[in-house]
Amino acid sequence: LNATYGFIGLGHMGYPMAVNLRSKIPRSARLVVFDTNRAVSDKLAEQFDGVEVANTAREVAEKSATIVTVLPRPQHVQSVIRSMLQPTKLPLDGLDKKRLFIDCSTIDPGTSGALAEEVKFSGQGDFVDAPMSGGAVGARDATLTFMVGASEELKDRVHAVLIMLGKKIVFVGPQTSGVKAKLANNYILAIANIGAAEAMRMATAWNIDITTLTDIINSSTGRCWPTEANHPVPGIIQDSPSSRGYTGGFATALMNKDLHLALMGAAQAGFEPSLGRVAHELYCEVEKDEEMKNQDCSVMYKFLGGR
Numbered sequence: 458l459n460a461t462y463g464f465i466g467l468g469h470m471g472y473p474m475a476v477n478l479r480s481k482i483p484r485s486a487r488l489v490v491f492d493t494n495r496a497v498s499d500k501l502a503e504q505f506d507g508v509e510v511a512n513t514a515r516e517v518a519e520k521s522a523t524i525v526t527v528l529p530r531p532q533h534v535q536s537v538i539r540s541m542l543q544p545t546k547l548p549l550d551g552l553d554k555k556r557l558f559i560d561c562s563t564i565d566p567g568t569s570g571a572l573a574e575e576v577k578f579s580g581q582g583d584f585v586d587a588p589m590s591g592g593a594v595g596a597r598d599a600t601l602t603f604m605v606g607a608s609e610e611l612k613d614r615v616h617a618v619l620i621m622l623g624k625k626i627v628f629v630g631p632q633t634s635g636v637k638a639k640l641a642n643n644y645i646l647a648i649a650n651i652g653a654a655e656a657m658r659m660a661t662a663w664n665i666d667i668t669t670l671t672d673i674i675n676s677s678t679g680r681c682w683p684t685e686a687n688h689p690v691p692g693i694i695q696d697s698p699s700s701r702g703y704t705g706g707f708a709t710a711l712m713n714k715d716l717h718l719a720l721m722g723a724a725q726a727g728f729e730p731s732l733g734r735v736a737h738e739l740y741c742e743v744e745k746d747e748e749m750k751n752q753d754c755s756v757m758y759k760f761l762g763g764r
């Protein structure tokens with residue numbers, strides 16, 4: 458049983474991560490998966506030997522010693538973890554190590570910390586936060602960076618699992634430190650994305666050349682990920698989402714979700730950032746457009762009237 462892994466949430470990130478986990482654990486080890494969308498679990502089991510489809514998250518917990526969750530929002534992680542903790546049948550015979558729950562979802566520190574407490578209190582194992590960056594490409598190529606919040610004694614066990622799914626594992630500090638680091642990073646991104654879009658919108662209104670401007674910015678102090686890699690103006694960076702109609706990339710709705718979680722996390726700690734609140738209002742406006750909501754967040758430029 459100790460050689461059985463559980464995986465819950467087989468979406469854009471989770472599916473390719475589960476594929477990597479399956480290919481890297483020993484052939485004799487089992488991978489038990491669950492997703493509310495049964496079709497994705499069935500697809501994984503059809504594609505790979507040694508994948509067992511569970512009917513509930515609870516069944517995953519009954520059968521696995523190490524369980525990875527990759528779910529959209531705090532409420533999903535909360536309901537899945539709680540459903541696994543119900544006391545019947547647990548702990549399992551033959552499970553000599555306690556369960557390890559590794560949550561790779563981006564959620565708020567309050568929910569993550571409360572779930573870690575609930576898991577500990579139930580006596581059924583440990584819960585650590587390990588959100589990631591690197592996107593779907595990083596998930597596919599197992600080049601993700603994980604930001605982990607875990608106690609010293611869990612580090613080796615967590616590392617052994619995550620190194621199969623990514624290439625850089627940073628232990629930030631005690632439990633909840635990982636989600637805090639992730640949200641701080643995405644807070645900056647949410648604002649930089651608007652800053653870059655507004656600056657480019659200004660520049661087009663002034664009729665200055667965007668390619669020249671971008672070269673200047675990228676060797677000056679305004680340089681940031683949106684100007685270097687995820688440029689909002691179509692055609693400036695060839696393989697950026699803006700150059701393919703704002704498809705792929707990091708959806709506006711997800712960017713806004715992370716910004717909202719960062720604001721929630723800040724409030725939980727007694728700090729009220731001002732820029733983030735204004736940015737959140739703007740993203741909410743963009744989200745009212747059903748198309749832009751699901752397009753890459755650099756579509757902010759188009760929302761502001763850019764072409």
Ligand code: NAD
Binds near residue numbers: 528536563589
């Ligand atoms: P997604 O929506 O593509 O996938 C989520 C999966 O979870 C879906 O298959 C869905 O059916 C399943 N699910 C939802 N509720 C469930 C439940 N109660 N029980 C079981 N399965 C359930 O999301 P994603 O893009 O894979 O993102 C997952 C997490 O990773 C999010 O927290 C996101 O913020 C974070 N993240 C995403 C990216 C990215 O580029 N997509 C990058 C870094 C971090």
